[in-house]
Amino acid sequence: MLTVRSVFLISLLIVPACTPNSSPPAEAYDPASDSLRFPGEVHLRNIRQLTFGGNNAEAYWSYDDRYLVFQSDWAAINPQGCDQIFLMRADGRPLANGERYRLLSTGKGRTTCAYFLPDGRVLYASTHAAGPECPPVQRTAEGRYVWPVYDTYDIYITDTTGAEPELLIGGPGYDAEATVSPDGRYVVFTSSRTGDLELWRYDLQTGELLQLTHELGYDGGAFFSPDGSKIVWRASRPTGEAAERYRRLLAQGLVEPTDMDLFVADADGSNPRRVIQLPGSQWAPYFHPDGERIIFASNHHTEGGRLFDLFLIRLDGTGLEQITHSGTFDAFPMFSRDGKRLVFASNRNARGEPSRETNIFVADWVEHPEPVDLNFGRE
Template sequence: MKKNYAFNLLLILISTVTFVAFTGNKNKQLYNPSTDTLRYEGEKHLRNIRQLTFGGNNAEAYWSFDDKQLIFQSDWSQLHNQGCDQIFIMNSDGSKLSDGKKYQLVSTGKGRTTCSYFLKDGKIIYASTHQSGEGCPKSQMFSGGRYVWPIFDSYDIYIANKDGSNPEVLIGGKGYDAEATVSPDGKYIVFTSTRSGDLELWRYEIKTGKLLQLTNTLGYDGGAFFSRDSKKIVWRASRPQGEEAEKYNELLKNGYVEPKSLNIFIADIDGKNVQQVTNLEGANWAPFFHPSGKKILFCSNHHSLAQGGRRFDIFMINIDGTGLEQITNSGIFDAFPMFSFDGKKLVWCSNRNSERKPTRDTNVFVADWIDNPQEVDINFKPVK
């Protein structure tokens, strides 16, 4: 009797090991490199890249707290005819929304909008100029021979229901208020404002409405995000000096900023313990914390300045400034990275397409994030 019991137990153990080994091998075969047509050689941290928009300029796509949806800005003519960016929501897996459409307009359709984000309760925030006029505010791409970004004083930060209904000013007043993002713990909003006379970071406490100025050094401080534990912020900043400081002030007075010399900084969420992470030439911007909190992804053209600086890639770096690593390798434009809240996926915007043809369209892409690349990732080569 004991012999039969031992024999049966042995059979069960053998079957279990065989099943695990079989399913393990099967799981390893789930990734098929030949179908990853949007992936480029050298992109060892990205798998199963999917394109979610298909025309125009689509940017700053950010995850909902449950990772099911993305909110983004777009000037795509198939979505609206306003002529400048409006805010939309879409499902992160590319499926249709409950109304049967793939994209839902959640801004007013008036003015110009930018920098949208989900709140933890499901509501949304975004910056808009619509209160000062229904049309797109006029701007120019170059000022005094310099490539510039417009800083519209008419931007205020609005809060609305998830479907875009009942928009109300959340953060407003005189000057530019935009570039708002939300802490993962749902307590704070960090944004950029000219309310103090310069482009500085401010923190807004959602429960009380209390404001705290986080930066006070001359230069553009913007595009801030919180770490996953909500204890730190990361942002882009310029630190002009001498003649460059004079030119910076002159441009800002005329409503512009030159995104030419930017580097990445981190600090505690009260603005203390500021640390410069990058010390690279060119424009280093669009930073986002790795889920570990020990690394940062950001966009940069420092490696293409000798060729004109038009190529932008996403890089990763340790928060102490070491270990710089290139993440994207399309040869064109890749920016605005954000990790999903479960840390498994990355969303970003790129000029890439499966035909690998030149285009000025900037679209939204999502990929599986591979923290520890395997041989299949390291040796990946696209099918031509």
């Protein structure tokens, strides 16, 4: 979510398993036209920009790979002042009625974390039931950067016309960051209903709730594997004084999002384990289509932690590979259901100039880079 998972990052500058596509023939690709690609980005081709101002993030694919839902505070489409949920075509063309972006949320309160169901409906979290205004954003506490965790967030369902939302998951405390299993049966989400920020699973068939995590710390941003058998998420695991500070801040509806690592578990929360432990923040994880690797955002490789890039890593913690090299913020990756494309958010632009605008980009995924990819920008 942009409000809780990414605002601090931006201000400082995650169906059956499918097989990734083969690289398109080299002769069909014109490197000179790929102005949003940077040297070293050997797995990305034909990067296309889909939004053009403000802060846009958490773009996620529909099950037919034709549409994206995303959140945006871009004034050109959202004069309300804080994030609302929008729909757009993944190829950038207008929707059927001619509009480029369609508002799906109510236009009231603050929203986050939209995600498609297989039937085309959309889940998202919103504070609109508590009031039409944007809730205030607290940036610092105890001399540290913090995220607000609004206890007025509940999870709603709407459709792609922006119909009146129906409450799905509510009650006291924070309920947000919802994503859906490939078969459409389960919703995994983050909730503070037990007094800590834990992962929960909601069964859309029975209405049953299952708590998936139980350790102290912020567990969030969970996604299912392509076959639905596992989940991946990012979590903090504070100890000692850090644990005491975590409790104090959480009691104020705040978290400090600076030290997070990636975890995987079975879909029922069993067999949890840390994938890798790196400095800084590892977050926004999503499974590679092969189900054996994870793409994620990290600042572990940069001094001061101000630069975030996308990385791939195997589930066993080996094979770490850097994917983006834009020299700016790259995060929120999701592979298309067919494995052929990657959507992500970035501060990049064709001019290669510094920017605080965060936009949505789609790229063709190149599983096996060819010489034209390995030599991009170096000839």
